[in-house]
Amino acid sequence: MIKQDEQDMEEKAVQMDEKVIQTCKKGRSQEDKVGRIKYQTVLLKEVKVQNRQILDELRWLRHRLAVLGESDVDVPMLQKYAVKDQVDLEILQRVREAGDPGVFPKDVAASVNKLGAYGLEYYDVSRRIVRMNKRLHFETGEFLFEKRGHRWALTRFAFDVYGATEAEGAQGNSDVESIEEVEE
Secondary structure (H helix, E strand, O other), X not given: OHHHHHHHXXXXXXXXXXXXXXXXXOOOOHHHHHOHHHHHHHHHHHHHHHHHHHHHHHHHHHHHHHHHOOOOOOHHHXXXXXXXXXXXXXXXXXXXXXXXXXXXXXXXXXXXXXXXOOOOOHHHHHHHHHHHHHHHHHHHXXXXXXXXXXXXXXXXXXXXXXXXXXXXXXXXXXXXXXXXXXXX
């Protein structure tokens, strides 16, 4: 019985010590310890790493869907990945207008320079085309442009994407015309 009482007393003493330590110990947050701005930059870095991991997983999923043939790339998605500014968009339009045979970079530079004071040279056009290809290939695994001799032309993938939207637009117009005919 005496041993039991001694054990109870020791347990009560330990419990009392823990309570005293908890009440006496002032809890400071990590933000208070290292500083608010430094703590927020550490959190921001963690969020960026998680965001990068999520984007990598999404990219992996897009590549797998493309392999399965279930990929559905449309013009806004294509332009979101490949085109960074207005000059890239103008280059894309000029190469698209050239069609299947392609167009020389110097001709693209001349036609784009007529629209604005960009000051593009032929090597600037080629460099931008290569970068657009690189960005799109990184995201979807497909190329936007291909080289045909010294000319640049859109790939079959790009023609399919742009052709599908034009076909949908034509269907939409024919549907509107047929609706108007039915109403009359």
